[in-house]
Structures are given as structure tokens and as C-alpha cells.
Amino acid sequence: MRDIVFKNRQQDSRINYRGSNPGRLENLTDAVFGIAITLLIFNMSNPNSFSDLLTFTKTLPAFILSIAFIFVIWNEHVRFSEIYTLNDTWLSVLNTLFIALVIFLVYPLRFITLFLTNFFFNSDISLRIDGHQVPDLMIYYGFILSGLYLVLFLFYKRAHGLKNEMDFNPFEQFYTSAQLKRLVMMISVPLLSILLTIFLRGYSSFWASLIGGITYFLYSPAIFFWLRSYHKKAAGFL
Numbered sequence: 001m002r003d004i005v006f007k008n009r010q011q012d013s014r015i016n017y018r019g020s021n022p023g024r025l026e027n028l029t030d031a032v033f034g035i036a037i038t039l040l041i042f043n044m045s046n047p048n049s050f051s052d053l054l055t056f057t058k059t060l061p062a063f064i065l066s067i068a069f070i071f072v073i074w075n076e077h078v079r080f081s082e083i084y085t086l087n088d089t090w091l092s093v094l095n096t097l098f099i100a101l102v103i104f105l106v107y108p109l110r111f112i113t114l115f116l117t118n119f120f121f122n123s124d125i126s127l128r129i130d131g132h133q134v135p136d137l138m139i140y141y142g143f144i145l146s147g148l149y150l151v152l153f154l155f156y157k158r159a160h161g162l163k164n165e166m167d168f169n170p171f172e173q174f175y176t177s178a179q180l181k182r183l184v185m186m187i188s189v190p191l192l193s194i195l196l197t198i199f200l201r202g203y204s205s206f207w208a209s210l211i212g213g214i215t216y217f218l219y220s221p222a223i224f225f226w227l228r229s230y231h232k233k234a235a236g237f238l
Contacts (some may be wrong), residue, residue, distance in 0.1 A: 014171040014237055018085045025086045025095060030101045033074045039106045040066055055194055060121075062113040069109070073102065083175075084159040084166065093160055098151045101144065108141050118187075135201040138212040142190040142197070149190075152184040171237040177228050185222050189215060 011017065020217070077098065086095055114131065115137070130138065132213070159166070160176045197212035 001050040009103065013084055014169070015175065016169070017082050018166065023100065025092060026081050029077060029081075029099060030074075031097060033070060036070055036102050036106050037067060038176065039103075040070070042049050049090055057077065059113060059117045062116045065116075066109050066113045070102075071103075073148060077232055080152070080155050081160070083172075084155075084162075088162065094151055094154050094158065098148070098155075101151060105148070109143055110140060112137065132201075132205045135197045135205055135212065138197045139194050139207055142189040142194040142212070146187050146190040146194075149183055155188060156183060158179050162214075165197055171234070174233065174237065178233070182223075182230075184225050185226060186219075189218050189222065192218070 084091075086092060111129075115134075156176055156179045160173075162181065163173060163176070168171075193212045193215035196215055197208045200208035200211055
């Protein structure tokens with residue numbers, strides 16, 4: 001899968017792709033992502049009647065979102081490893097932590113998937129959560145998401161520290177710095193969601209949950225402005 005993505009992805013001629021041939025660590029990480037998706041699938045409700053089948057079908061939109069999120073995180077890892085490789089002790093340690101967080105993400109992601117299905121479709125999937133616990137769920141999920149992006153930030157931070165050993169060209173130095181800035185943004189949004197949820201839950205569990213969830217929509221304008229700035233500055237390296 002990683003090889004197919006690499007061969008079909010549009011490559012930047014200004015970047016030296018040092019990890020174009022995946023090693024065993026990259027393959028292990030891919031296998032873990034496959035396990036994560038498998039766990040997500042097999043922990044869904046088993047349809048034992050037609051009514052159960054209809055309920056199971058209602059989980060499809062939220063399930064697709066879950067798979068899409070796992071793919072986004074996987075693609076972040078692929079993008080890093082194909083440019084910088086993971087042939088470094090500290091990067092190997094960070095990769096182990098990254099794998100652990102991916103596996104730890106599965107059950108919270110499954111829980112949110114089923115919770116959203118109940119919320120939007122008024123289905124009766126059995127979940128033990130009270131209204132006043134939903135803000136805690138948002139906080140829980142926010143910490144895992146920010147943790148994943150923090151590890152990715154440390155990946156790029158380590159690569160930036162090895163710029164002389166990896167013989168970065170000027171564009172690669174710019175690219176690495178730009179990714180660090182992007183990941184600070186990716187970490188900040190879930191942390192902001194956590195802070196707002198904590199602040200508002202003393203007043204209303206409903207508004208704390210709603211505002212905590214809406215906060216994630218900040219990703220869209222933030223990524224838009226980052227991309228515009230990135231492409232404008234990257235054009236100077238042509």
C-alpha cells in the first residue's frame with residue numbers, strides 16, 4: 001500500500017526522498033494501521049435481525065469518518081518517512097509511541113462513531129454514557145488527538161535537528177520548518193477544544209460538548225491560510 005501511494009503521489013523535485021524504499025519499521029507501522037481498522041470494523045454492533053441491520057447501516061457515515069481520520073494520520077506518517085526515513089534511534093522510539101497511540105485511538109474512535117450515530121439517527125445502539133459525561137468524552141478524544149500530532153511534531157523536530165547529517169538543501173529546510181508550524185496548529189485546535197469544554201461544562205454540558213466539537217471546524221480556515229502561505233513562500237525556491 002505504501003509503495004503504491006509513493007509511486008502514484010506527485011513528487012516535489014526540490015525534495016530528496018530518502019525513504020522511497022520502506023523498511024521493516026515502516027511495514028510494521030502499516031500493519032498496525034491495518035489492525036486498527038480491523039478492530040474498528042469488528043467492534044461494531046453485529047446485525048442479528050433486520051432491525052439490527054438497519055441500525056448497523058446507520059453507522060456507515062460515522063464509520064467512514066473514522067476510517068478517513070485513520071487514513072489522514074497514516075498519510076502523515078507516510079509523508080514523513082518517505083522524505084526523511086526512520087533510520088534513527090530517537091525516530092524509532094517516537095515511532096513506537098506513535099504506534100501505541102494509534103492502537104489506543106481505536107476504542108475512543110469507535111465510541112464516538114457509535115455515539116454520533118445515536119445522536120444523528122436516534123438509533124438505539126447500546127452505549128453507557130450520560131449527558132453530563134459527553135464533555136469528558138470530548139476532553140478524552142482531544143488529548144489523544146493532540147498527542148498524536150505532538151508525536152508527529154517531534155518527528156519533524158528530530159529531522160530538523162539532523163538537517164546537517166541528512167544534508168538538507170535550502171528548500172528542505174524551509175519545508176521542514178513549515179511542517180513544524182503546521183503541526184503546532186494541528187495540536188492547538190484540540191487543545192483549544194479541551195480548554196473550552198472544561199470552561200463551559202461548569203455552566204452547561206450541552207454547550208460544552210457542542211462548542212468543543214465545533215472548535216474542530218477551525219481546522220478548515222487554519223489549513224487554508226497555512227497552505228496559501230506555504231505555496232507563496234515555496235514559489236520562491238523554484
